[in-house]
Every structure is written in C-alpha cells, then in structure tokens.
Amino acid sequence: xxxxxxxxxxxxxxxxxxxxxxxxxxxxxxxxxxxxxxxxxxxxxxxxxxxxxxxxxxxxxxxxxxxxxxxxxxxxxxxxxxxxxxxxxxxxxxxxxxxxxxxxxxxxxxxxxxxxxxxxxxxxxxxxxxxxxxxxxxxxxxxxxxxxxxxxxxxxxxxxxxxxxxxxxxxxxxxxxxxxxxxxxxxxxxxxxxxxxxxxxxxxxxxxxxxxxxxxxxxxxxxxxxxxxxxxxxxxxxxxxxxxxxxxxxxxxxxxxxxxxxxxxxxxxxxxxxxxxxxxxxxxxxxxxxxxxxxxxxxxxxxxxxxxxx
DNA sequence: ATCCAGGCCCGAT
DNA sequence: ATCGGGCATGGA
Numbered sequence: 001x002x003x004x005x006x007x008x009x010x011x012x013x014x015x016x017x018x019x020x021x022x023x024x025x026x027x028x029x030x031x032x033x034x035x036x037x038x039x040x041x042x043x044x045x046x047x048x049x050x051x052x053x054x055x056x057x058x059x060x061x062x063x064x065x066x067x068x069x070x071x072x073x074x075x076x077x078x079x080x081x082x083x084x085x086x087x088x089x090x091x092x093x094x095x096x097x098x099x100x101x102x103x104x105x106x107x108x109x110x111x112x113x114x115x116x117x118x119x120x121x122x123x124x125x126x127x128x129x130x131x132x133x134x135x136x137x138x139x140x141x142x143x144x145x146x147x148x149x150x151x152x153x154x155x156x157x158x159x160x161x162x163x164x165x166x167x168x169x170x171x172x173x174x175x176x177x178x179x180x181x182x183x184x185x186x187x188x189x190x191x192x193x194x195x196x197x198x199x200x201x202x203x204x205x206x207x208x209x210x211x212x213x214x215x216x217x218x219x220x221x222x223x224x225x226x227x228x229x230x231x232x233x234x235x236x237x238x239x240x241x242x243x244x245x246x247x248x249x250x251x252x253x254x255x256x257x258x259x260x261x262x263x264x265x266x267x268x269x270x271x272x273x274x275x276x277x278x279x280x281x282x283x284x285x286x287x288x289x290x291x292x293x294x295x296x297x298x299x300x301x302x303x304x305x306x307x308x309x310x
Numbered sequence: 311a312t313c314c315a316g317g318c319c320c321g322a323t
Numbered sequence: 324a325t326c327g328g329g330c331a332t333g334g335a
Contacts, residue, residue: 034316131317134334138316190331238318259316302316
C-alpha cells in the first residue's frame with residue numbers, strides 16, 4: 001500500500017496539470033525523423049499523434065510538454081511510454097560520442113530525438129510499406145489504410161489549424177485481415193500488396209504477434225537474432241524492415257537498420273566510399289561500434305544524412 | 311527523361 | 324552464402 005502511494009506521488013509530481021518537464025526531447029524532431037507515419041502537424045512543435053487507438057493533441061513549449069486532450073491515466077499508460085520519456089538519454093549520447101567523437105555535431109543537430117515505442121502490428125505493416133518508398137508516400141498509405149478500415153476518433157473542432165476534426169485509428173487485426181491483395185494494390189502499394197496481404201492474414205491468425213518475442217519465464221525479450229529470424233520469415237521482410245520493427249516497436253535498441261541514407265553516410269564515414277561494401281557489413285560494423293545503443297546512433301545518423309543530403 | 315526512395319524476392323552461381 | 328535483375332509508384 002505504501003508502495004502504491006509512493007509510485008502515485010512520483011507520477012503526480014511528474015505530470016501535474018497534464019504538463020511535463022522534458023529533457024533530451026523535441027516533439028518535432030522525434031515525430032519527423034522517419035520512425036512513425038500517423039500524425040499531423042498543426043503548428044510549430046504542435047501535433048496530433050495517432051497511436052494505440054487514440055489521437056493525442058500535443059504541444060511542446062521549450063522544455064515543457066503539454067498533453068492537451070488526454071486523461072492523466074492515458075498520459076501515464078500510453079504516451080509517456082510511447083515517447084520513451086522514462087529513459088535517460090544523457091547516458092546514451094555520451095556513450096555514442098565516446099564510441100566516435102565525430103557523432104557529437106551530428107547528435108547536436110537533432111538532440112531531441114527519442115526512439116518511440118510503437119504498436120507492433122502497425123509498425124510491421126508500415127515498414128513493409130516503407131521499402132523502396134518515400135516518407136510522404138508511406139504516411140499517405142498508412143493514413144489511407146486507417147481511413148479505410150480504422151475506427152473514427154473525434155477531436156474538438158476548435159483546435160487551431162486542424163484540417164479535419166476526424167482521425168482514424170490504425171485498423172485492428174480483424175479489420176486488417178479484411179483487406180484483399182487488390183485493395184492494397186488500389187492504394188498504390190504496387191508489388192508490396194501480396195506481402196501486406198500475407199502479413200495481415202498472419203497477424204489476424206496470431207501466426208505472428210508481440211507474444212512471440214517475450215520470454216515469459218525471464219520476463220524479458222527473446223534474443224535479438226532469434227527475434228530477427230522470426231520477422232524475416234515473413235514475405236517482404238528483409239534485414240532492414242526487420243531491424244526497424246525490432247527497434248521502433250519491440251524495444252531492441254541494438255538494432256541497426258541500414259537503408260540508403262545510412263548506407264551513404266556509413267560508407268563516407270567508415271569505408272572510404274567503397275561501393276563494394278554490402279549493407280550486411282555496414283550493419284555488422286554499426287552494431288559492433290555502437291553496441292546496445294546502435295539503434296539510437298543509427299537514428300541520429302539517418303536524419304543527419306537525409307536532412308543534409310549526404 | 312532519368313534517377314531515386316527508410317529493399318526484397320528469386321533464380322543462378 | 325552471395326549476386327544481379329526485376330519490381331510498382333510517384334517525387335525530384
């Protein structure tokens with residue numbers, strides 16, 4: 001009982017009046033760094049974020065994060081974990097800088113990025129869509145899937161700059177399973193349609209689920225390599241997509257996804273632009289250099305390379 | 311017009 | 324195990 005009161009007091013202090021002091025966090029940098037796709041920008045550092053069946057109106061003013069339409073319980077149970085706000089990023093950054101001091105200015109440009117903890121099914125589907133695709137188009141596709149078969153979420157109409165007061169949650173597994181291959185094709189998803197259909201069916205039948213990655217006895221995640229193999233058994237999921245799902249939804253922060261941008265900057269920084277180096281070698285190098293913090297390092301490098309068109 | 315995007319599959323070595 | 328061709332679509 002005492003324990004419960006103590007926990008409650010801690011959290012109450014942290015999120016008084018649905019506001020929260022934040023450090024090593026920037027809302028815009030975190031949302032706009034290519035790890036999530038279902039959100040709408042309203043203003044400078046003000047967004048509607050759709051995740052876990054909710055639409056959050058959220059705004060950051062300096063070091064204060066304002067949850068404008070969420071109940072306290074949702075903030076505690078959904079949004080603080082979602083934004084990864086219970087983690088010390090100071091420690092992470094100093095580890096990365098020690099591994100290679102050249103990362104210092106790179107981290108500085110996006111020092112407010114946090115790695116989100118997203119829904120497994122949504123992340124898996126989103127990153128199958130992401131292959132050989134562009135971020136604005138991925139966002140459109142995810143929004144289209146949600147509009148088609150997701151549950152409507154109403155927002156207050158008097159929110160400034162809101163284009164539509166209706167948002168749509170990402171479809172449930174059952175709703176997702178109703179998409180036919182043709183439906184995916186009609187959403188301009190091209191050759192990914194059969195991959196998406198296959199994975200949607202497997203998700204609905206629980207042939208793959210979050211549960212498969214939990215070691216219940218140990219109350220921990222199964223080993224990284226085993227988890228990756230499970231994901232790569234799915235059609236349309238290779239090394240890169242698997243790593244993104246591991247990193248952005250399952251909590252494997254050592255994952256080091258290698259896409260075209262990471263390839264470009266890693267070749268430049270560590271391989272003298274030798275085009276013969278394979279993505280697998282780059283991944284192994286990144287994992288070795290940055291270890292359990294590989295995913296964070298990768299994300300700073302990714303957005304730096306993309307924004308500066310390396 | 312040609313190249314490229316948060317790549318992967320599949321058949322040939 | 325590794326390599327190269329093919330693949331849908333739309334933005335730059």
